[in-house]
Amino acid sequence: MRNKVIFVLLLCLVTLHALAQKVDVDELLKQATYQTNIKQNYPNAIVLAKRALAISPDYTDVRLLLAKLYKLTNQPERARAEYNRILEKSPTHTDALAGVKSIDNNEQEQKIANLKNRLTITYNPTFFEKDGKKAWNLISTSYAREEKFGSIIGRINYLDRAYASGYQFEVEAYPKHKKAYSYLNFAYSNAAVFQKYKASYSYIKSFPKGWEGELGIRYQYNTNSLFSYGGAVGKYFQNYWVNLKAFVTPSEGKIAQSYTLTSRYYFNTADDYVTAIIGTGVSPDDRTRNSNFSERLEANAFRLSLGYQKLIWSRNTIAILGTYNRQEYIVGKKENEYDFAVSFQHRF
Template sequence: MMKFKSAILSLLITFSAINVFAQKVDVDKLLKQALHETNITNNYPKAIALAKRGLEISPNYTDIRLLLGRLYKLTDQPDSAKMEFNKVLAKEPANKDAISYLKNLENYEYEKKIASLSNRVSVTYNPTFFEKEGKETWNLLSVYYARLTKYGTILGRINYANRSYADGLQYELEAYPKHKNAYSFINLAYSNAAIFQKYRVAYSYIRSFNNGWEGELGVRFQYKNSGLMSYGGSVGKYLGSFWLNGRVFLTPDDGMVSQSYALTARYYTNTADDYFTAMIATGISPDDRVRNFAFAERLHTNSFRVSLGYQQLIGRRNILGILGTFNREEYVVGKKENEYDFAINFQHRF
């Protein structure tokens, strides 16, 4: 009798082992299929179904639970992803993958929250110093509020300028409406102060192309004592962490055509808000805020300038930027002077 009971017990153990092995094989197969749907076909709903089926068979299978957590993150279900990672940590508190995935998920949620912030305020102070003795410093202070909408960004800006002979305010309304694979730049400005253009209207159409290329076509109109129209365009290219852009403006006046050229390079160090920038340019540009008040007077004089700057994201919500510019300007025909700009900008998103 004892021999019979032992035989039965051995048989049950054998069948149990075979069943467990079969389940393990089935779960491994489900894991492999789920990984294929995740990484190869990107069929996340099917991968989730396979992972859930595997956990029904083997609830303590760590690799499948981690995969399910990743899939929940990929399908924008952060709460479900957290729950799966925490289930792993409840059984294996030192599991490095679960700890890493949970930390990345928390960072992802924070980044998503920051990206959804739709308000921004900015303050920029830009003094201009002169090599010429006795010439007083120019001061330009700008503040703006911007609002991000599903149709694009719109902002209002107020500029205060102080020169040795006068000061005054300029008011701007700016917008960046979105289009398919493109966006527009629209700017309207008004001032009744002598140190600004009375009216300014600007428009550009910027389009993205394949392989990191982008192009822009635009016009600028400004009126002080008379109206001037400028026509321009640019070509840009992303090369890894670099962005290169060449820009030209042509302004017809008195039977001549004034020309402005600029080459800009940026090197991104982390996010789109972290970069070094450098620019080399000739001629006066209608987009030059510091010298725009004297656009007509400097239109046919020679100038050469070099700029270097850096911008850094601070604390995810704040941006601090600095820009230095050396400008060799022909203020009257045959006479030149050196001008030095230093701009500092602070932005806050909320």
């Protein structure tokens, strides 16, 4: 009888100790999660997570949190080791598999980001519904260089239209600021198919929770000067990016307006995505129709684009974009225009 009592007491003590450990580990997980998500004190959260794992090494939620913390503190190999420990016991664990894949993708993106040079070629024909109207052919070649201050791009455009053809020369830059960057562009052409001068500036700033804003001005000159004033608001959430941009262009006592809504869904990397674009009016940022911007300025237009970009062979991207444009060419008369753009970029 005495031995049975002792055995029961020992069993109770072991059970109470295990329950106490469980309570301690849950409390440590709660504190570590608070330090991660609310306080964003990652070093303190790592200490708490390690303390919890010292008590309960097989507590998967804690190990997942520790792996996340290693990723947040730029320690990908330590994060990978934590995910692998989970996979040793549960080879099909969804979160752990996704974590390893995320690390692999980030490493690939980092390798790509370290490549400083980009060479891009784009071919963009435009077809018209009207019988006998010759297609336009736009070919662009650009070279970009990444530097600490930002990126700088040189571009040559060749456009063949029904009545003439010619070249346009562009210089573009994206200087970086604190939590922001600028966009600058200057273009020159002595060909009748392009504006003679074109200049652009935008200031783009990032805000908390994935928001971004843009303010900009565009200038074009051919036979007269045109100024366009624009703004945009964008939002990143999960794998999506959505951006709404508007421009107003005063001309001959009237104000022309254009609106463009762009959305993207990203896959494995920032270079892998599908995009959908819908817009009205003619935008000064529309390269395809910029050659006769002043002619289209006050005409009604509706456009819809669908595109896909894919990273291939580690350092190359290929992109396609199809556009339908319903364009007014004289008051009350409209025609359909169809674009198909394909581009190839090589990084080195």
